[in-house]
Amino acid sequence: MKQKIIYFFIAILCSFSSYAQKNPDAIVGQWMSEDNNLKVEVYKDGTQFKAKVIWFDDSDDKNKPWNTRLDEKNPKAALRTRKIVGMEVLSGLTYDEDDDEWVDGVIYDSKSGKEWSSKVWINKNHQLKVRGYWLVSLFGETMTFNKV
Template structure:
């Protein structure tokens, strides 16, 4: 597998509450939600909508299957993925993003507003297919 595609696959948030599928479309890397812990087993995962979206036209779209990461581009010099946009459906906000793989094989995804040092990093572990 090419180094640029090492980020592709299913990844689970370290706390176990979210699984995303990272995939490549052209030269762009994206991620969509494939499972999340909704804390309410009386409702199907398919029930939850993007009701915090700032665009009223998008508030009825389902969170399950929704792209939450787009426009990541592989940088071979640093072996990182840069210049992406991550969407926080819980708050209806978009953030700049970058991603990298650790030596241990963990995926680190950083969301930030203009400056990387002022962001939040989420850690994911790869799920075996």
């Protein structure tokens, strides 16, 4: 009986250690926003992680289908003719193993044409949290995504 209890505790400890293992590539893949209005693909480019738009909800203006919309609010006139679909909206993220999060990124908001600092992490529910902020993380907004 005592031996069964020891094996039980060893199994529990092993399960905790496997959960705690850090995976720099855990954010790679397709993610749908919690509101089901934006789908992005996160990918690795060298040592950095980036994301591009692969779909978004166009119900705000059915005269402009999602796959034809342009980056009209971009402050750089030369970029206003690029399509939003396929556009890189998150760049420069690097994995911080100590904090198990991706930091030092830049996120682009096509609705305003502004760029913000960003960081990303995966919560205990396996959801992707993307925080865009100004100066310090305290002043920002977080979006939640679920793996597709």
